[in-house]
Amino acid sequence: MERGAIPLDEIPGAVDLQSTIESGQTYLWWRPDGATYETAGAYGGDAWYRTVVDGDVVEARQTPDAVEWRSTTDAAPLVRELLGLNDDLYAIRSAASDDDLVASAWDAYDGLRIVRDPFFGCLVSFICSAQMRVERIFAMQEALRETYGAPIAYDGETVYSFPDPEALAAATEADLRELKLGYRAPYVQRTAEMVASGELTRQDVAGRAYEVARDELTGFVGVGDKVADCVLLFSLGYLEAVPLDTWIRTAIEDYYPDCDQGNYADTSRAIRERLGPYAGYSQTYLFHYLRSGNGN
DSSP states (O other): EEEEEGGGGGGGOOOHHHOOOHSSSSSSSSSSSSSTTTOSSSSTTTTOOOEEETTTEEEEEOSEEEEEESSOOHHHHHEEEEETSSSSSHHHTTOOOOOOOHHHHHHHTTOOOOOOOOOHHHHHHTTTTTTTHHHHHHHHHHHHHHHHSSSEETTTEEEOOOOOHHHHHHSSSHHHHHTTOOOHHHHHHHHHHOOOOHHSSSGGGGTTTTTHHHHHHHTTOOOOOHHHHHHHTTOOOOOOOOOOOOHHHHHHHHHOGGOSSSSHHHHHHHHHHHOOHHHHHHHHHHHHHHTTTTOO
16 A cells, blocks of 8 residues: 655645535545545544545545545545646636625635546436435445445455446446436446447547537436536536536526526526636535535
8 A cells, every 4th residue: 555645735725625525526435434424524534535546546534734645556646636636726716706605605615626536437426416415326326336346455445446337338227226226227327338339438528618528428318418517527627617506506596696598508608607717616615505504
């Protein structure tokens, strides 16, 4: 096992690891102690968080002075990328809308960063997200890992990777329904087939102009505009993407009614213009702030 630490004073802006991982933007990190989404508090104490990327187990935790990591590989660059630690939060916040709601959300969770999850895992997890609480979505991904993921020996235990496309493509709808995916089961299976066969892949999306990339992503079964925006924001680094979920639509209705243009594409353009060039960052702060019971 390799270990290291990224000093907080080398990271541009604050870091709040717990808010980053437990704000509903990733279901591919979890706490080995089983307490994901169960505890609250500033910076998550000294809890470790774990994920698997390309067969390597990666763990990270926040201390008063650093983001510490331990892994099956030299994970410092990977931790920086996965957890958005290269993002200049000073510049991103200074470019954000300065209205009271956005300012309150940033003040409450300063240090929340946008993750960069692996594409296929992010895609599947947000297909599973429709009409589900974050805790339930997280449980679905755990079930997929433990049933179809590759086992990895790590520090005296077995850790499972997120399934590769071929593994989920080979599953039946009935198999996936047994994992409580419900009506999402055929969407996951068919989307996995598309990726496994090369019919539609990350390479068809990444690097395209934002709205073109969103349209490409809706070619996956079970992916509408909102899920596409989630994948663009939380995997592919399109920091302007604003997923119009229930919480953000409520914020538009209550605080930005002039941005409601009656359809997804035009409302998306309007709220992105209002929130600024890194609108996806402010959206994520607003989502976590409002979902946590603030702003009432």
